[in-house]
Amino acid sequence: MNDLKELFEKGRWYHCFRHDELISNGTYDVANYIGHYKFDKDYSGKTVLDVGCSDGYFSIWMKEHGADRVLGVDSNKYDGSLAFVPAIAFQKNHQEKYAQYADDYIAFRSIYDKYGLNNSNKLLLMNKVMGLNVEFSQGTIYDLSPFGQFDLVMCNDLLEHLRDPITAIEQLYLATKEKCIITVSSALRTKWFDRKRPIALYQGHISGGSFFSLSEEAVKAMCVSAGFKKTEVVSRFEMLNRRYKTPNDHFVLHAYK
Ligand SMILES: C[S@@+](CC[C@H](N)C(=O)[O-])C[C@H]1O[C@@H](n2cnc3c(N)ncnc32)[C@H](O)[C@@H]1O
Numbered sequence: 449m450n451d452l453k454e455l456f457e458k459g460r461w462y463h464c465f466r467h468d469e470l471i472s473n474g475t476y477d478v479a480n481y482i483g484h485y486k487f488d489k490d491y492s493g494k495t496v497l498d499v500g501c502s503d504g505y506f507s508i509w510m511k512e513h514g515a516d517r518v519l520g521v522d523s524n525k526y527d528g529s530l531a532f533v534p535a536i537a538f539q540k541n542h543q544e545k546y547a548q549y550a551d552d553y554i555a556f557r558s559i560y561d562k563y564g565l566n567n568s569n570k571l572l573l574m575n576k577v578m579g580l581n582v583e584f585s586q587g588t589i590y591d592l593s594p595f596g597q598f599d600l601v602m603c604n605d606l607l608e609h610l611r612d613p614i615t616a617i618e619q620l621y622l623a624t625k626e627k628c629i630i631t632v633s634s635a636l637r638t639k640w641f642d643r644k645r646p647i648a649l650y651q652g653h654i655s656g657g658s659f660f661s662l663s664e665e666a667v668k669a670m671c672v673s674a675g676f677k678k679t680e681v682v683s684r685f686e687m688l689n690r691r692y693k694t695p696n697d698h699f700v701l702h703a704y705k
Pocket residue numbers: 476499500501502503521522523524532587588589590603604605606609
């Protein structure tokens with residue numbers, strides 16, 4: 449356990465994980481907000497795809513709640529590079545951000561080596577630490593066809609970072625057998641505009657990595673256009689960004705095939 453202490457406290461984490469007495473120093477402590485996602489109590493017999501899984505908190509949660517098979521997919525190659533070419537607006541930002549994963553591996557290499565890992569993928573690390581069998585693949589939301597179909601597909605806090613959320617939602621639809629759960633951060637509150645029509649506000653020129661602020665109505669409309677039969681916003685909440693100490697507006701949408 450002691451060898452993990454330094455990595456939990458000083459490593460580069462997106463999610464907070466609790467293990468023994470330790471809490472990893474993540475940007476988001478999702479455990480405090482898990483009720484907002486309105487997940488089922490038990491996912492026994494289900495297959496789950498977690499697109500843009502990052503450190504894999506949600507993938508691991510699904511496995512711990514009975515899912516038969518969980519696959520996390522992320523474009524991060526954890527060696528400082530990306531599985532896709534970032535938009536011009538964010539190239540510098542992405543280079544800096546993803547370089548931190550390579551630095552993390554160098555800084556804590558002895559721990560990663562001990563767990564048989566050759567990069568700083570935290571999902572795979574926590575998988576080993578917790579003795580789970582969550583799967584991970586590099587890939588992009590723009591082409592989910594290599595991964596097949598899953599009962600539940602999740603896409604949390606990714607759409608707003610994409611230059612093309614419409615193609616992304618179409619891909620989520622194709623990968624979904626039953627249900628898709630989409631969470632959007634940096635969300636637009638429709639009431640700011642006092643109307644219900646779909647709104648996507650372009651933020652790429654001023655934000656640190658988000659292309660759009662999306663309204664609930666915008667994401668619902670995109671889901672319906674992609675083919676989902678029913679959509680429902682099940683919650684709205686603020687999640688604390690622990691790095692910047694700022695609240696981040698979220699909504700959670702459930703879409704049914
Ligand atoms: C803001 S994080 C959200 C992480 C996690 N889903 C959550 O809700 O806490 C977005 C993740 O999506 C990944 N990502 C960015 N573009 C992607 C793409 N085109 N395809 C798949 N993953 C992508 C990033 O590397 C990052 O890990």
